Amino acid sequence: MERQHPGGESKKLTGAVDHWFNGDGAPDNDLINDAKMLGLELPEQPPPADYPVWPENWDAVSLFLRCSTQWRTGEPSAVAPAGVAGLDYGVLLSLGRLYLPAAEMRDVIEEVQVMERQALDLIYQAAKKS
Numbered sequence: 001m002e003r004q005h006p007g008g009e010s011k012k013l014t015g016a017v018d019h020w021f022n023g024d025g026a027p028d029n030d031l032i033n034d035a036k037m038l039g040l041e042l043p044e045q046p047p048p049a050d051y052p053v054w055p056e057n058w059d060a061v062s063l064f065l066r067c068s069t070q071w072r073t074g075e076p077s078a079v080a081p082a083g084v085a086g087l088d089y090g091v092l093l094s095l096g097r098l099y100l101p102a103a104e105m106r107d108v109i110e111e112v113q114v115m116e117r118q119a120l121d122l123i124y125q126a127a128k129k130s
Contacts, residue, residue: 012054013111014118016061019051020068021122059100060111066095067112082127087116 035042053061070091076083092112096105 010114012057013060013114016051016053016057017064017115017118017122020065021119057111059104059108060115063092063096063099063108064112064115066099067092076127082123084120084123086120087112 032042067087070088072080072085072088073083074080074085079085092109096109100108
C-alpha cells in the first residue's frame with residue numbers, strides 16, 4: 001500500500017526518476033563523435049539541467065541513487081517483462097541502515113518504492129519500444 005504524500009511529494013519523487021532515467025541533459029558523446037566522423041558540426045548544447053529535489057524528498061532520492069546499480073534482473077517474464085524485477089531490497093535495507101536514522105527508515109523506504117515503481121514503468125515502456 002502506498003503512503004499518501006501531502007503536497008505532491010509522489011509527483012516530485014517520480015519526476016526525479018524520470019530525470020534520472022531519461023538523462024540529465026548531458027551531451028551524448030556517441031552522437032558528437034558520429035557527427036564529427038561525418039564532418040557535421042552539431043549546434044552547441046545547453047548545460048545539463050539539474051532536477052530540483054525538495055528537502056523532504058532528499059533522503060529517498062539519495063537512497064534510490066545509491067541503489068541505482070542494485071536491480072534484480074533475469075530473463076524477461078510476465079512478472080518482469082524487461083527482465084528487471086525491482087531493486088535488491090537486501091542492499092536497499094543495508095544502505096538505509098547505513099545512511100538513515102532508524103525512525104525514518106520506513107517512510108524513506110516507502111518513498112523509494114514510489115520511485116522504484118516509476119523506474120520499472122519507464123524500463124518496461126522502453127523495452128516495448130525496442
